[in-house]
Amino acid sequence: MSETIKQFLYLNRKAPYGTIYAWESLEVVLIGAAFDQDVSLAFVDDGVYQLTKGQDTAGIGMKNFSPTYAALGDYEVKKIFVERESLEERGLSLDDLQHLVWEDEDDDYAEKDSIKLVSREEMTAIMDDADVVFSF
Amino acid sequence: MSTLHTVNKSPFEKSSLDACLAHAGTGANVLLLEDGVYAATTGTAVEQRMKQALDSVKLFVLGPDLMARGLAEDRVIQGITVVDYAGFVDLAAENDKVQAWL
Numbered sequence: 750m751s752e753t754i755k756q757f758l759y760l761n762r763k764a765p766y767g768t769i770y771a772w773e774s775l776e777v778v779l780i781g782a783a784f785d786q787d788v789s790l791a792f793v794d795d796g797v798y799q800l801t802k803g804q805d806t807a808g809i810g811m812k813n814f815s816p817t818y819a820a821l822g823d824y825e826v827k828k829i830f831v832e833r834e835s836l837e838e839r840g841l842s843l844d845d846l847q848h849l850v851w852e853d854e855d856d857d858y859a860e861k862d863s864i865k866l867v868s869r870e871e872m873t874a875i876m877d878d879a880d881v882v883f884s885f
Numbered sequence: 886m887s888t889l890h891t892v893n894k895s896p897f898e899k900s901s902l903d904a905c906l907a908h909a910g911t912g913a914n915v916l917l918l919e920d921g922v923y924a925a926t927t928g929t930a931v932e933q934r935m936k937q938a939l940d941s942v943k944l945f946v947l948g949p950d951l952m953a954r955g956l957a958e959d960r961v962i963q964g965i966t967v968v969d970y971a972g973f974v975d976l977a978a979e980n981d982k983v984q985a986w987l
Contacts, residue, residue, distance in 0.1 A: 763898075764895055764920050764923065764954070766919070766920070766950075766953055766954065767893070767894070767895065767919045767920030768920075794897060794898070795895050795897055795898050795923070798923065798954060801956070802955055803955040803957070804952075804953060804954060804955040805952045805953060805955075806952075806953040807952075808948070808949025808950075808953065808969075809950060809953045811953065813953070815955070838897065838929065838930040839897065839923065839926075839928075839929050840929040840932070840960075841928075845955075
Protein backbone atom coordinates (compact mmCIF):
# COMPACT_ATOMS: atom_id res chain seq x y z
CA MET A 750 0.00 0.00 0.00
CA SER A 751 1.24 3.40 -0.90
CA GLU A 752 1.67 5.93 1.87
CA THR A 753 1.31 8.79 -0.54
CA ILE A 754 -1.09 11.48 0.63
CA LYS A 755 -2.82 13.18 -2.23
CA GLN A 756 -4.54 16.52 -2.21
CA PHE A 757 -8.21 16.04 -3.06
CA LEU A 758 -10.33 19.03 -4.03
CA TYR A 759 -14.10 18.74 -4.17
CA LEU A 760 -15.38 21.48 -6.48
CA ASN A 761 -19.01 22.46 -5.81
CA ARG A 762 -20.74 24.67 -8.38
CA LYS A 763 -24.45 23.79 -8.07
CA ALA A 764 -27.22 25.15 -5.87
CA PRO A 765 -28.85 22.67 -3.45
CA TYR A 766 -32.28 20.98 -3.98
CA GLY A 767 -32.79 21.92 -7.65
CA THR A 768 -30.45 19.10 -8.66
CA ILE A 769 -28.87 16.19 -6.75
CA TYR A 770 -25.25 17.37 -7.24
CA ALA A 771 -24.85 19.15 -3.89
CA TRP A 772 -26.15 16.22 -1.85
CA GLU A 773 -24.10 13.71 -3.86
CA SER A 774 -20.96 15.76 -3.31
CA LEU A 775 -21.52 15.83 0.43
CA GLU A 776 -22.01 12.04 0.47
CA VAL A 777 -18.79 11.45 -1.46
CA VAL A 778 -16.87 13.85 0.80
CA LEU A 779 -18.07 11.99 3.91
CA ILE A 780 -17.22 8.59 2.41
CA GLY A 781 -13.85 9.87 1.20
CA ALA A 782 -13.08 11.29 4.65
CA ALA A 783 -12.58 7.72 5.87
CA PHE A 784 -9.40 7.53 3.79
CA ASP A 785 -6.60 9.61 5.24
CA GLN A 786 -6.16 12.10 2.47
CA ASP A 787 -5.72 15.85 2.35
CA VAL A 788 -9.23 17.08 1.61
CA SER A 789 -10.36 20.56 0.58
CA LEU A 790 -13.80 21.78 -0.45
CA ALA A 791 -14.31 24.64 -2.89
CA PHE A 792 -17.60 26.48 -3.33
CA VAL A 793 -17.88 28.64 -6.45
CA ASP A 794 -20.70 29.95 -8.66
CA ASP A 795 -24.11 28.64 -7.47
CA GLY A 796 -22.25 26.25 -5.15
CA VAL A 797 -22.06 29.04 -2.56
CA TYR A 798 -25.84 28.69 -2.12
CA GLN A 799 -25.25 25.28 -0.49
CA LEU A 800 -23.86 26.94 2.62
CA THR A 801 -26.62 29.49 3.34
CA LYS A 802 -27.90 29.34 6.91
CA GLY A 803 -31.56 29.01 7.86
CA GLN A 804 -32.50 26.46 5.19
CA ASP A 805 -35.97 25.03 5.93
CA THR A 806 -37.20 22.42 3.48
CA ALA A 807 -40.43 21.50 5.31
CA GLY A 808 -42.45 23.23 2.60
CA ILE A 809 -40.96 21.37 -0.37
CA GLY A 810 -40.95 17.85 1.03
CA MET A 811 -37.22 17.28 0.64
CA LYS A 812 -34.56 16.37 3.18
CA ASN A 813 -32.73 19.38 4.58
CA PHE A 814 -29.10 18.25 4.34
CA SER A 815 -27.58 21.61 5.26
CA PRO A 816 -26.93 20.63 8.94
CA THR A 817 -24.52 17.98 7.62
CA TYR A 818 -22.01 20.65 6.59
CA ALA A 819 -21.54 21.42 10.30
CA ALA A 820 -20.35 17.83 10.81
CA LEU A 821 -17.49 18.14 8.31
CA GLY A 822 -15.12 19.36 11.03
CA ASP A 823 -15.60 16.06 12.90
CA TYR A 824 -14.47 14.26 9.74
CA GLU A 825 -11.21 16.25 9.67
CA VAL A 826 -12.46 18.37 6.77
CA LYS A 827 -11.06 21.73 7.80
CA LYS A 828 -10.41 23.55 4.55
CA ILE A 829 -13.55 25.01 2.99
CA PHE A 830 -12.81 27.68 0.42
CA VAL A 831 -15.62 30.03 -0.67
CA GLU A 832 -15.10 32.35 -3.61
CA ARG A 833 -15.78 35.98 -2.75
CA GLU A 834 -16.81 37.03 -6.27
CA SER A 835 -19.41 34.25 -6.42
CA LEU A 836 -20.95 35.46 -3.16
CA GLU A 837 -21.00 39.09 -4.29
CA GLU A 838 -22.67 38.33 -7.64
CA ARG A 839 -25.47 36.71 -5.65
CA GLY A 840 -25.94 39.50 -3.10
CA LEU A 841 -24.52 37.32 -0.32
CA SER A 842 -21.83 37.83 2.31
CA LEU A 843 -20.07 35.56 4.79
CA ASP A 844 -22.78 36.47 7.35
CA ASP A 845 -25.37 34.70 5.20
CA LEU A 846 -23.46 31.41 5.45
CA GLN A 847 -23.32 28.83 8.21
CA HIS A 848 -20.48 29.27 10.69
CA LEU A 849 -18.48 26.09 10.17
CA VAL A 850 -15.72 25.13 12.59
CA TRP A 851 -13.30 22.32 13.43
CA GLU A 852 -11.66 21.47 16.76
CA ASP A 853 -7.88 21.77 16.94
CA GLU A 854 -6.71 19.02 19.29
CA ASP A 855 -3.20 20.52 19.31
CA ASP A 856 -4.63 23.76 20.70
CA ASP A 857 -6.81 22.53 23.60
CA TYR A 858 -9.62 21.67 21.19
CA ALA A 859 -10.14 25.29 20.28
CA GLU A 860 -12.82 25.82 17.64
CA LYS A 861 -11.38 27.27 14.46
CA ASP A 862 -13.13 28.55 11.37
CA SER A 863 -13.28 26.10 8.47
CA ILE A 864 -14.51 28.56 5.87
CA LYS A 865 -11.94 30.75 4.18
CA LEU A 866 -13.11 33.47 1.83
CA VAL A 867 -10.81 33.59 -1.20
CA SER A 868 -10.63 35.62 -4.39
CA ARG A 869 -11.13 34.08 -7.82
CA GLU A 870 -7.38 34.39 -8.37
CA GLU A 871 -6.66 32.52 -5.14
CA MET A 872 -9.20 29.87 -6.14
CA THR A 873 -7.28 29.33 -9.37
CA ALA A 874 -4.15 28.59 -7.33
CA ILE A 875 -6.09 26.22 -5.02
CA MET A 876 -7.30 24.28 -8.07
CA ASP A 877 -3.79 24.19 -9.53
CA ASP A 878 -2.36 22.83 -6.29
CA ALA A 879 -4.80 19.91 -6.10
CA ASP A 880 -3.68 16.44 -7.25
CA VAL A 881 -7.24 15.30 -7.90
CA VAL A 882 -10.35 17.42 -8.52
CA PHE A 883 -13.84 15.95 -8.06
CA SER A 884 -16.43 18.12 -9.80
CA PHE A 885 -20.04 18.47 -8.71
CA MET B 886 -55.01 35.53 -23.74
CA SER B 887 -52.84 35.45 -20.63
CA THR B 888 -49.94 33.12 -20.01
CA LEU B 889 -48.24 31.95 -16.84
CA HIS B 890 -44.52 31.46 -17.51
CA THR B 891 -42.54 29.38 -15.03
CA VAL B 892 -38.75 29.48 -14.59
CA ASN B 893 -37.10 26.80 -12.45
CA LYS B 894 -33.40 27.31 -13.24
CA SER B 895 -30.85 29.58 -11.59
CA PRO B 896 -30.25 32.77 -13.63
CA PHE B 897 -26.52 32.35 -12.97
CA GLU B 898 -26.31 28.93 -14.55
CA LYS B 899 -28.86 28.81 -17.36
CA SER B 900 -30.33 31.29 -19.84
CA SER B 901 -33.90 30.19 -19.04
CA LEU B 902 -34.82 33.40 -17.23
CA ASP B 903 -33.37 35.62 -19.96
CA ALA B 904 -35.19 33.66 -22.65
CA CYS B 905 -38.43 33.81 -20.70
CA LEU B 906 -38.28 37.56 -20.13
CA ALA B 907 -37.32 38.14 -23.77
CA HIS B 908 -40.41 36.27 -24.95
CA ALA B 909 -43.01 37.05 -22.30
CA GLY B 910 -45.58 39.52 -23.61
CA THR B 911 -46.69 42.65 -21.81
CA GLY B 912 -48.97 41.77 -18.92
CA ALA B 913 -47.76 38.18 -18.74
CA ASN B 914 -47.27 36.44 -15.40
CA VAL B 915 -43.89 34.94 -14.53
CA LEU B 916 -43.46 32.57 -11.58
CA LEU B 917 -39.98 31.77 -10.26
CA LEU B 918 -39.70 28.39 -8.56
CA GLU B 919 -37.09 25.81 -7.52
CA ASP B 920 -33.62 27.21 -8.42
CA GLY B 921 -35.39 30.01 -10.30
CA VAL B 922 -36.09 31.74 -6.96
CA TYR B 923 -32.48 32.96 -6.78
CA ALA B 924 -33.41 35.62 -9.36
CA ALA B 925 -35.91 37.15 -6.92
CA THR B 926 -33.43 38.25 -4.26
CA THR B 927 -31.87 41.68 -3.82
CA GLY B 928 -28.23 42.57 -4.39
CA THR B 929 -27.61 40.09 -7.19
CA ALA B 930 -26.06 40.58 -10.62
CA VAL B 931 -29.54 40.17 -12.18
CA GLU B 932 -31.45 42.51 -9.85
CA GLN B 933 -31.62 45.37 -12.39
CA ARG B 934 -32.95 43.05 -15.08
CA MET B 935 -35.69 41.88 -12.71
CA LYS B 936 -36.65 45.46 -11.86
CA GLN B 937 -36.88 46.30 -15.57
CA ALA B 938 -39.02 43.21 -16.13
CA LEU B 939 -41.48 44.48 -13.52
CA ASP B 940 -42.35 47.33 -15.93
CA SER B 941 -43.95 44.89 -18.39
CA VAL B 942 -44.74 41.62 -16.56
CA LYS B 943 -46.00 40.51 -13.16
CA LEU B 944 -43.42 38.55 -11.19
CA PHE B 945 -44.14 35.90 -8.57
CA VAL B 946 -41.84 33.68 -6.49
CA LEU B 947 -42.69 30.43 -4.70
CA GLY B 948 -42.24 30.93 -0.93
CA PRO B 949 -41.50 27.31 0.07
CA ASP B 950 -38.60 27.23 -2.42
CA LEU B 951 -37.20 30.45 -0.91
CA MET B 952 -37.41 29.00 2.62
CA ALA B 953 -35.76 25.74 1.57
CA ARG B 954 -32.79 27.74 0.30
CA GLY B 955 -32.42 29.87 3.44
CA LEU B 956 -33.70 33.00 1.71
CA ALA B 957 -36.02 35.07 3.91
CA GLU B 958 -38.91 36.92 2.29
CA ASP B 959 -37.32 40.25 3.24
CA ARG B 960 -34.60 39.50 0.68
CA VAL B 961 -37.14 39.50 -2.16
CA ILE B 962 -37.05 42.44 -4.58
CA GLN B 963 -39.90 44.87 -3.98
CA GLY B 964 -42.67 44.32 -6.51
CA ILE B 965 -42.22 40.57 -6.72
CA THR B 966 -45.12 38.74 -5.03
CA VAL B 967 -44.41 35.72 -2.82
CA VAL B 968 -46.97 32.93 -3.28
CA ASP B 969 -47.47 29.50 -1.71
CA TYR B 970 -48.51 26.30 -3.53
CA ALA B 971 -52.20 27.31 -3.37
CA GLY B 972 -51.21 30.60 -5.00
CA PHE B 973 -49.36 28.64 -7.70
CA VAL B 974 -52.56 26.68 -8.39
CA ASP B 975 -54.58 29.91 -8.53
CA LEU B 976 -52.12 31.40 -11.06
CA ALA B 977 -52.29 28.27 -13.20
CA ALA B 978 -56.10 28.34 -13.11
CA GLU B 979 -56.41 32.07 -13.81
CA ASN B 980 -54.17 32.00 -16.88
CA ASP B 981 -55.11 30.42 -20.19
CA LYS B 982 -52.00 28.31 -20.30
CA VAL B 983 -48.74 27.57 -18.52
CA GLN B 984 -45.45 27.79 -20.38
CA ALA B 985 -42.40 26.32 -18.66
CA TRP B 986 -38.86 27.58 -19.25
CA LEU B 987 -36.56 24.74 -18.28
